[in-house]
Amino acid sequence: xxxxxxxxxxxxxxxxxxxxxxxxxxxxxxxxxxxxxxxxxxxxxxxxxxxxxxxxxxxxxxxxxxxxxxxxxxxxxxxxxxxxxxxxxxxxxxxxxxxxxxxxxxxxxxxxxxxxxxxxxxxxxxxxxxxxxxxxxxxxxxxxxxxxxxxxxxxxxxxxxxxxxxxxxxxxxxxxxxxxxxxxxxxxxxxxxxxxxxxxxxxxxxxxxxxxxxxxxxxxxxxxxxxxxxxxxxxxxxxxxxxxxxxxxxxxxxxxxxxxxxxxxxxxxxxxxxxxxxxxxxxxxxxxxxxxxxxxxxxxxxxxxxxxxxxxxxxxxxxxxxxxxxxxxxxxxxxxxxxxxxxxxxxxxxxxxxxxxxxxxxxxxxxxxxxxxxxxxxxxxxxxxxxxxxxxxxxxxxxxxxxxxxxxxxxxxxxxxxxxxxxxxxxxxxxxxxxxxxxxxxxxxxxxxxxxxxxxxxxxxxxxxxxxxxxxxxxxxxxxxxxxxxxxxxxxxxxxxxxxx
Numbered sequence: 187x188x189x190x191x192x193x194x195x196x197x198x199x200x201x202x203x204x205x206x207x208x209x210x211x212x213x214x215x216x217x218x219x220x221x222x223x224x225x226x227x228x229x230x231x232x233x234x235x236x237x238x239x240x241x242x243x244x245x246x247x248x249x250x251x252x253x254x255x256x257x258x259x260x261x262x263x264x265x266x267x268x269x270x271x272x273x274x275x276x277x278x279x280x281x282x283x284x285x286x287x288x289x290x291x292x293x294x295x296x297x298x299x300x301x302x303x304x305x306x307x308x309x310x311x312x313x314x315x316x317x318x319x320x321x322x323x324x325x326x327x328x329x330x331x332x333x334x335x336x337x338x339x340x341x342x343x344x345x346x347x348x349x350x351x352x353x354x355x356x357x358x359x360x361x362x363x364x365x366x367x368x369x370x371x372x373x374x375x376x377x378x379x380x381x382x383x384x385x386x387x388x389x390x391x392x393x394x395x396x397x398x399x400x401x402x403x404x405x406x407x408x409x410x411x412x413x414x415x416x417x418x419x420x421x422x423x424x425x426x427x428x429x430x431x432x433x434x435x436x437x438x439x440x441x442x443x444x445x446x447x448x449x450x451x452x453x454x455x456x457x458x459x460x461x462x463x464x465x466x467x468x469x470x471x472x473x474x475x476x477x478x479x480x481x482x483x484x485x486x487x488x489x490x491x492x493x494x495x496x497x498x499x500x501x502x503x504x505x506x507x508x509x510x511x512x513x514x515x516x517x518x519x520x521x522x523x524x525x526x527x528x529x530x531x532x533x534x535x536x537x538x539x540x541x542x543x544x545x546x547x548x549x550x551x552x553x554x555x556x557x558x559x560x561x562x563x564x565x566x567x568x569x570x571x572x573x574x575x576x577x578x579x580x581x582x583x584x585x586x587x588x589x590x591x592x593x594x595x596x597x598x599x600x601x602x603x604x605x606x607x608x609x610x611x612x613x614x615x616x617x618x619x620x621x622x623x624x625x626x627x628x629x630x631x632x633x634x635x636x637x638x639x640x641x642x643x644x645x646x647x648x649x650x651x652x653x654x655x656x657x658x659x660x661x662x663x664x665x666x667x668x669x670x671x672x673x674x675x676x677x678x679x680x681x682x683x684x685x686x687x
Contacts, residue, residue, distance in 0.1 A: 468497030
């Protein structure tokens with residue numbers, strides 16, 4: 187309820203009409219600015235996505251199917267590898283988080299509060315999180331001029347090159363981490379939904395995001411990737427599951443907005459047979475006797491026994507079958523339906539310690555960083571990826587014995603280091619399709635076979651990005667067309683800067 191009231195306050199404040207009455211229209215008894223903490227709460231709630239429609243189309247129907255985590259049976263054959271509804275992430279984020287994070291940044295830059303510097307550093311790390319999620323899906327996007335329509339009157343922002351965006355995001359993370367390590371405090375407190383105003387955790391998150399962005403560049407700028415990875419690791423990244431960056435949502439089935447987990451809202455709003463675990467993912471886990479099957483998945487009748495489960499082929503768009511086994515439905519609803527992660531108050535994970543350990547393993551393999559202990563970091567990543575699922579609550583618990591057995595049965599093979607590291611990354615980022623899709627493109631793992639419809643729509647290839655919105659082509663045509671020409675087309679198969687061939 188508290189969050190809902192906050193959101194209503196923001197809607198009223200930002201939605202009010204300014205007729206330029208200036209002094210006549212100013213109420214001296216009310217503040218002309220919202221408190222920074224109120225703005226941060228709003229921004230953090232909207233960063234993952236606001237709810238059913240928008241999140242469903244770009245995340246579930248496109249990205250989660252592209253990486254073959256899911257097989258969406260209702261719209262799959264109408265949307266898979268097609269350009270329908272690829273615009274939702276872009277349009278939603280620019281009208282919610284982008285304009286408000288830029289406003290918050292400007293407010294704090296002009297603040298004389300004793301905590302302003304640290305609060306600003308936190309806001310800037312959040313800003314990098316927001317923009318990285320957008321640019322990694324679309325490529326070149328408005329960045330340096332984005333969100334400045336009210337502040338500077340820039341109604342049609344230019345599209346910055348992704349290489350320039352990355353350079354600025356990395357520099358921002360470096361300066362923010364330095365500020366966060368200076369010993370200052372934050373005023374956000376519990377309004378900060380990620381870390382409760384814990385400055386030390388924000389510093390670790392800043393460096394961990396730096397490591398993520400550094401690893402993105404390995405195909406296009408290996409030396410730069412190594413330099414930034416070195417800087418991130420030496421600055422101090424996540425060291426346990428206590429450092430995970432996530433938002434804990436509320437248990438309210440009637441909430442259609444950002445107060446409940448957006449992934450859960452998508453699937454509990456739909457029929458029981460509409461979202462199936464892909465056979466690609468299920469086979470990968472079953473071949474390794476992965477204990478995560480019983481946490482992530484269930485049959486359509488709610489049974490979590492791995493022996494009864496099998497995934498649905500990416501080319502099969504049917505909702506039902508004479509045999510219930512292929513109809514694995516992880517997103518049927520509450521706990522009674524089987525899956526133990528599909529709950530309204532489920533957390534949404536932006537970056538986990540498991541991801542960090544896998545990146546450290548890769549940095550050790552590529553450049554001898556992180557002590558050169560590839561296997562140690564790999565094993566730590568697998569363990570963390572299974573243990574952090576307990577944050578869902580509701581009895582979710584993969585035991586140390588189960589993890590030990592898994593690692594013994596599936597030992598690390600140095601000759602297959604990059605393959606094994608990034609296949610585990612693919613499983614560990616389930617639910618955060620932005621990250622899964624990005625890491626698959628830059629690493630090449632797992633090796634995925636395109637669905638049959640790719641021959642018709644994408645020249646036999648799995649998409650590498652999403653298309654720009656038609657609204658941008660209509661309203662900001664000159665700038666978006668420049669970006670399209672620069673990138674080589676506005677196609678699902680167009681490769682962005684860091685996704686070089």
